[in-house]
Amino acid sequence: MASAEWIGLHSQDRNIPGTYAHAIDRMIHAGGDYSEVLEDLGKTAVTRTTDKLLGNRVRPKTTRKTLLKRRTRSKKPSTSGITLVDNAIGVKQVAYATGPDYMEVGIPTGPGAYMAAHQKGTVPNAPRRRFLVLPTKQRTLAVVNFHWKKAIRS
Numbered sequence: 001m002a003s004a005e006w007i008g009l010h011s012q013d014r015n016i017p018g019t020y021a022h023a024i025d026r027m028i029h030a031g032g033d034y035s036e037v038l039e040d041l042g043k044t045a046v047t048r049t050t051d052k053l054l055g056n057r058v059r060p061k062t063t064r065k066t067l068l069k070r071r072t073r074s075k076k077p078s079t080s081g082i083t084l085v086d087n088a089i090g091v092k093q094v095a096y097a098t099g100p101d102y103m104e105v106g107i108p109t110g111p112g113a114y115m116a117a118h119q120k121g122t123v124p125n126a127p128r129r130r131f132l133v134l135p136t137k138q139r140t141l142a143v144v145n146f147h148w149k150k151a152i153r154s
Contacts, residue, residue, distance in 0.1 A: 016032040023144040032151035040143045041135050042096030045105035048133040049090040058131045078080050105132055112116075 010100055014025040028034055052058065063137070069130025096105045109116040114123075 014141050020140060020144070023141055023148070025151040027144050027148035027151060030148055030151040031154070032147045035098065035100075037144055037147050042098055042103050042105060042142060044135045044139060044143070045103070045133060046094050046096050048135065049105060049131060052133055053091055053131055059128050060127050060129070066136075105134065107132070120143075 014021040016022055024034065026036070027037070069089065091108070093107045094105070095107070095149045096103060097106075108112065115131075117123045118126065118129045119132060
């Protein structure tokens with residue numbers, strides 16, 4: 001799976017206020033369910049990624065030369081300028097996976113994985129287009145705090 005990941009979540013950070021590790025450690029000690037946090041973050045990541053794709057905010061944008069080639073194709077000419085979502089298959093491939101201590105958002109790799117090739121930058125004569133999005137720091141802390149507050153209320 002071509003994926004995006006957080007880097008820097010270390011166990012030594014759990015005693016440093018303001019870090020993800022500290023917020024998550026506090027939530028777990030209060031009786032919160034870490035798997036629910038990961039599920040919420042996965043759903044958020046998929047939503048933000050599909051919004052980015054459908055909102056045509058992927059950089060670099062499709063060039064005018066490519067759009068002209070699409071218009072002159074004999075089968076299904078296209079004038080759409082939305083990169084990677086002309087036939088909506090790519091948007092449907094965005095998914096997330098969770099485990100006991102990780103959350104991963106991505107798209108399938110392997111033969112015919114056009115979206116993964118764009119994310120990795122292996123499409124011939126095409127630039128690398130990083131479109132996978134993880135939740136922001138504010139959103140992540142809001143989700144952790146929501147589950148922490150839920151744990152201390154029960």
